[in-house]
Structure formats: C-alpha cells, structure tokens
Amino acid sequence: MTRGVGRRGRVAVAAAVLAVAGCSSGDDTSGSTTDAGTAEASSDVGEPVERTDDATEDDRADETAGSGDAPSTDGVGTTDGVSTVSFDPAPIEWQDFNDQVDVATVAVPVDYADREGERFELFLARYRALDPDRRIGSLLVNPGGPGFGGSDFAVFASQIFDQALLERFDIVGWDPRGTGESDPPIDCIDDYDPYYAELDHTPETDAERAAIVAAAEELAQRCVENNSEIIQHVGTNNSARDIDVIRRALGEDQISFFGFSYGSELGAAWATMFPDTVRAAVFDGASDPEADDLGFSLQQQRGFEAAISTFLARCSSDSDCAFHNDGDAEAAFDELMQRLDEDPIDAASGRPPVNRDVALTAVSQAMYREALWPALEQSLAEAADGDGGGLLALHDAYFRRAADGTWPNGLEAHQAISCADEDERKTVEEEDAESPLFTEAAPRMNPAGSIGYFCTFFPPSIDPRVDITGAGAGPIVVIGTTGDPATPFEGTVRMANTLEDGRLVIVEANEHTGYGLNRCVIDVVNDYLIDLVAPLDETECR
Helix, strand or coil: CCCCCCCCCCCCCCCCCCCCCCCCCCCCCCCEEEECCEEECCCCCCCECCECCCCCHHHHCCCCCCCCCCCCCCCCCCECCECCCCCCCCCCCCEECCCCEEEEEEEEECCCCCCCCCEEEEEEEEECCCCHHHCCEEEEEECCCCCCCCCHHHHCHHHCCCHHHHHHEEEEEEECCECCCCECECCCCCCCHHHCCCCCCCCCCHHHHHHHHHHHHHHHHHHHHHCCCCCCCCCHHHHHHHHHHHHHHHCCCCEEEEEECHHHHHHHHHHHHCHHHEEEEEEECCCCCCCCHHHHHHHHHHHHHHHHHHHHHHHHHCCCCCCCHHHCHHHHHHHHHHHHHHCCECCCCCCCCECHHHHHHHHHHHHCCHHHHHHHHHHHHHHHCCCCHHHHHHHHHHHCCCCCCCCCCHHHHHHHHHHHHCCCCCCHHHHHHHHHHHHHHCCCCCCCCHHHHHHHHCCCCCCCCCCCCCCCCCCEEEEEECCCCCCCHHHHHHHHHHCCCEEEEEECCCCCCCCCCCHHHHHHHHHHHHHCCCECCCEEEC
C-alpha cells in the first residue's frame, strides 16, 4: 500500500514481500514471476552517473553498535509534547526462529501520553549479520503499507537484500502497531468481498450510490467498535516513536533505516522526529510529503493511468501479447471494462462475479511489476472470452487473500492508519464533488468506490502526521523510478527536495520501487548504508 485512503475503491497495496526488492543474497538477481502477486525484479546492470564521498563515517557516526546507553532525546520526537524519553523499554529477549533468524516482542505504550496505560506488543524478527566481526549495527526495514507487517522482510532477508548488507547488518523487521503479528491487531471484518467486490463502484442510480456509502459507514463503524481502545493511536507518528523505542531496546545509539513505499514516509517521520538517532536512511518509492489526501490520490491515479497506457501501447505493438487484439489493445480494454461494468462474469464458486472494479484492482496489482504483465495479458484475454478467473486471482493477490479463503487484516489496518494520520474529515457531498477530478485524471482507472468515504465516518485524528523536514538527520537517499504507478516519480522528487539533505537517485523503470532492479542502484545503497558515502543528488541508474 501507499499513504492515503484510496479514494475511489482502490487502496494501493505495496508490492508483495519478495517483490519489492528482488535482490538475492548472492549475485544472481535474475527476474522471475512466482505467482499472481509476487515477482522478483530483473537485474539489468547500470552504472551511476555521479557519486561523491562527501559523507564519511567520521562525519556521521561510528560504525559500531551503541554501548547500550541510549542518547538523550529531550526535545526531539515530540508532537504536542509527546515523546519517548520517559518510557524505558525492557531489553529484547530474542528466541530462535531458524538457524539465521531470531524473533522477539517489544512492548510500547498504546498512547505515549499515558505511559502507564495499555501496551502494544510489537513483533520483531532479526536476520543476524553473516559477518558478526564486521557487524555495523541494526538496519531497520519496512516494506510499506501502511497496514501490513514488516517482520517478513527480516525472515526473507536473504531473498531481498544484497549480500553486502546481509554480512554487515542485523536486518530487523517489525510489524508496526495494529498490523501483522503485533498484538492487538486492527480487526474489523473477516470478508472483504461485501465491501468491495460485491458493490457496483460505478453507480448509476441513487440506490447504488447509497449502497456504497452505507458499506463505507458500516466498515468504519465496525473498525471503531472492534478497536475502540487503539483505533486513534495507530498513526505514523506513533509508529515513528516505536522505532525509537526499538532502537533503545536494541541498545544502539544510532540505527540505519531502509523503507519502501509507505515505509519511506514512516522513515521520514522518524528522521524528522529523532534526527540525532539516524545513522543512515534510504527511502525507496517515496510519495509527496507535502500533498494532502486529495493531491496524493490524484497523483496516484495519474500514475496508474500512465502505467496502463504504457502496458496497452506495448501490447498493441507486440503480436505475441495475449491481449494484442490486432494491434488495438486500447480499444479492446475499454470495451472489456464496459462489458464487465454492465454484465460481470463468473470466476469462482462462492465468489462474486468479476465486475469492472475487480478487473481494475487486478490491473493495479499487475502495474506494480512488469514481471506481472504477461499474467495480466493472459487474464484480460481470458476475461474477453468469458473467464474471469485470472483477473480474480490478481485481485485476490492485491488484497493478499490466502489460499484457504481467509483475508489478512492489512486493509483494515491501512484504513485505520491512514485516517489516524489525516486531520480532515470530508462529508459525502464534499467527496462526491471531487469525483470529476478523478475522472479527468484517470478516465480508465477511476471507478467510484466506498473506500473514498471511509474517513468521513472515522473519529477525528488526535495526532496528525508531523510535517516532514529531516532537519539534522544528515543525507537521506531517496530512490525513485520514472514509471512508478503507486508513488509517482513527481512525488518522490518532492520528498527528496523537502528533506533538508535529500539525495535523489533516479532509476528508469516501470516499477514500484527501484532497489534490486539493477546493480547500479544496489551499489549506491551499499555505498551509503555501509560506508556512509552518499550519492550526489539526481544520480541516475540506467
């Protein structure tokens, strides 16, 4: 997922755990599609245009873990006077998970203004440094969202991160408050279909429109009723405070951070709130930190619109494309979407028929990785022949529906976190008034949808997200791909420019996030995280 509530029926889910980086523990980073929702990235080798040694270890931080005495954080990490200073975490007690990975929990306050109150138990996983004698410290990693856990990024670190990072860092992933295996989780519903796939997201009657609003209101009410003690405390600011508690529990003066997609926004909040504790930070696939919900949603819709246009143009020009349609894939796609809107097709027993919104969700899933484009080609061709099974599989992968038919809590957590961050509550009428903007921005990819009304029925935010500056945190590497549909390149550029010392790295690719796509960007990341050699701003990795 990425930041913000997907306003018109679509929440942009982050690439699947093994798809975000696609970088193995060795030199082999060849691309392969593993299923409808998971793809490992390609390994086209490029060279950075320019890099500089303007940041050294003497300038930034010692390359060893902290002594165990946390530095003072007085005056930092505060929003309306709330900080982590007076909360002392217990030392972490790691337990073996496998030969290389340990797991543990860290208790943090539900409300940092009430440190004697209830606790979240955050679930952590640690992939231990392969070369302990040369270990630098901990590298905290977050795959994005918000709403999905990050512990798997440590469990599967050998399939995601370069060998050099695996040797020098403990890779630490955690499930942020309300997500994954952390306790308690945000838990609203057991089945997504009644709130998404079963609704007509292109309403043509007042009754259809009322059904969408009613579903959004019911979902919000169930989230509030089932999670009343925590629902307003799962925002990004509190997760940034949790990072500092994790750092202190690890006994390190400074830590390094690598965040993907929404993980970039979380990392930016942490770097802004706790700059003295930042050893090094890399943000990949960052979104515009200055955009409001409307602005970001429009950026994202334009990003997906551009991606599907590229996909269809390529399909039209390639006779081997399964959806070639005599060189006019664009017209065939538009005709198929119209048919699915008017007459959805069956796909699986016990599941809703595939309508236009299910199909567009499937398209969104495939736009994250070019490795998924062949699966989308085939699925569209099958749907044109009356078989919606392929599109439904991509739709389910987008929401991470399990093979046994169960759904994770990621979507509910995404909604809760997004609304906890957003201080504005628009009325249904105000949301409806903005609909023409989305139709103009993305005529192919813009169905109306219940999820756009979710925050309308949500309690007011008590801790809106901090304004991002990164002041005092030192250089922060910001990676952007030129064809990113979910966090469009324009927003990534703004993140780099907003940070006090952002260093933009440009990767030419139609992918969401750039790490692992070529050797150039891997080397840029290694140079900075390991040796603190920051790239020049606007370094290009072709």
